[in-house]
Amino acid sequence: MPTPTFFALAKNNLTSSQSSVVFSAIPQTYTDLYIVCSVRNTGGTTGTNYIRMQANSATNEFSGRYLEGYGNSLTGSGYTQNDPYMTQLYGNVLNGATSNTFGYVEIYIPNYAGSTAKPISATGISENNNATASWGVDVVASLYNSTSAITSLTFTPTGNSFASNSSFHLYGIKNS
Amino acid sequence: MPAGATYEPLATTTLSSSQASITFNSVSGSYTDLKVVLVGSSSTGTWWGLRFNSDTGTNYSYTNVRGNGSTVSTNRTTNGSFILANENNISSISHAIYEIFSYASTSINKTVLGIYSGDAVGSGIVQRTVGLWRSTAAITTVEIWTTGGANFAIGTTATLYGIARA
Numbered sequence: 001m002p003t004p005t006f007f008a009l010a011k012n013n014l015t016s017s018q019s020s021v022v023f024s025a026i027p028q029t030y031t032d033l034y035i036v037c038s039v040r041n042t043g044g045t046t047g048t049n050y051i052r053m054q055a056n057s058a059t060n061e062f063s064g065r066y067l068e069g070y071g072n073s074l075t076g077s078g079y080t081q082n083d084p085y086m087t088q089l090y091g092n093v094l095n096g097a098t099s100n101t102f103g104y105v106e107i108y109i110p111n112y113a114g115s116t117a118k119p120i121s122a123t124g125i126s127e128n129n130n131a132t133a134s135w136g137v138d139v140v141a142s143l144y145n146s147t148s149a150i151t152s153l154t155f156t157p158t159g160n161s162f163a164s165n166s167s168f169h170l171y172g173i174k175n176s
Numbered sequence: 177m178p179a180g181a182t183y184e185p186l187a188t189t190t191l192s193s194s195q196a197s198i199t200f201n202s203v204s205g206s207y208t209d210l211k212v213v214l215v216g217s218s219s220t221g222t223w224w225g226l227r228f229n230s231d232t233g234t235n236y237s238y239t240n241v242r243g244n245g246s247t248v249s250t251n252r253t254t255n256g257s258f259i260l261a262n263e264n265n266i267s268s269i270s271h272a273i274y275e276i277f278s279y280a281s282t283s284i285n286k287t288v289l290g291i292y293s294g295d296a297v298g299s300g301i302v303q304r305t306v307g308l309w310r311s312t313a314a315i316t317t318v319e320i321w322t323t324g325g326a327n328f329a330i331g332t333t334a335t336l337y338g339i340a341r342a
Binding site: 071103106129130165 | 252253278287307
């Protein structure tokens with residue numbers, strides 16, 4: 001019998017809109033963390049609205065580089081250290097988008113409980129077949145430049161709130 | 177926090193002869209997300225498409241970003257008859273992952289993250305795709321197929337995994 005290595009740790013299924021979602025008291029007994037977010041925003045019809053992730057009570061430990069494509073434009077840039085969030089996570093489908101459709105973000109945090117800085121990868125996606133809002137792909141590389149183990153993760157939108165039926169899922173992965 | 181084993185291999189197909197498509201039928205609805213990992217090849221310039229439940233209607237859309245080492249690009253298609261998982265792949269062995277979120281839901285449309293990685297020592301493609309199947313039906317069939325008359329080569333392998341949430 002192979003040893004299980006991939007564990008579903010917690011979930012937050014929203015039954016009403018919320019301005020933030022928190023995973024607290026994260027067990028320190030795994031090697032990596034993997035997070036999947038299924039998200040819709042309460043507001044907005046056009047434009048972009050990102051998801052942000054804060055680790056612990058970060059104030060200025062995040063930096064990152066990202067690549068974004070929308071089908072008609074492509075952009076890439078970065079945000080320097082001194083940011084409290086990993087941001088530019090493009091999975092926040094706006095309220096004006098096609099109904100019954102959610103955006104997704106997946107985030108991988110290796111060695112989250114270790115005493116070195118944490119490089120983080122993420123992909124944010126949104127597609128809803130309309131011409132006014134909420135489609136694109138972004139790929140993000142980030143650094144949580146802290147030697148502290150990650151014990152909590154907080155997710156917030158850059159505007160409005162997460163809509164009801166959005167969900168957030170935390171997995172732990174063991175390397176042996 | 178509850179914990180339990182959640183990443184289950186459901187089926188594997190390894191081609192003993194070249195063929196134009198790989199299909200997973202009767203997919204169990206017991207999981208939350210699906211992941212297909214494909215390793216293989218087809219002729220240079222062929223595209224790999226993704227369809228669900230044998231739906232060939234114009235119920236798909238996708239947006240991608242891709243780079244080939246000299247050019248970066250982004251494309252979008254709405255009201256298409258499939259999700260274009262990768263464009264103009266290399267002929268040597270390459271790798272695709274399709275993550276199909278909330279596939280068993282009967283209340284939301286289905287979103288896919290496609291990851292394509294191919295390098296041929298001097299050429300290659302990296303691509304990320306978001307696809308949408310505008311259907312609230314639970315996915316029971318996953319089809320991956322090549323375009324332009326080309327086939328997946330002998331030895332191409334696709335594995336379907338089920339991922340359960342807490």
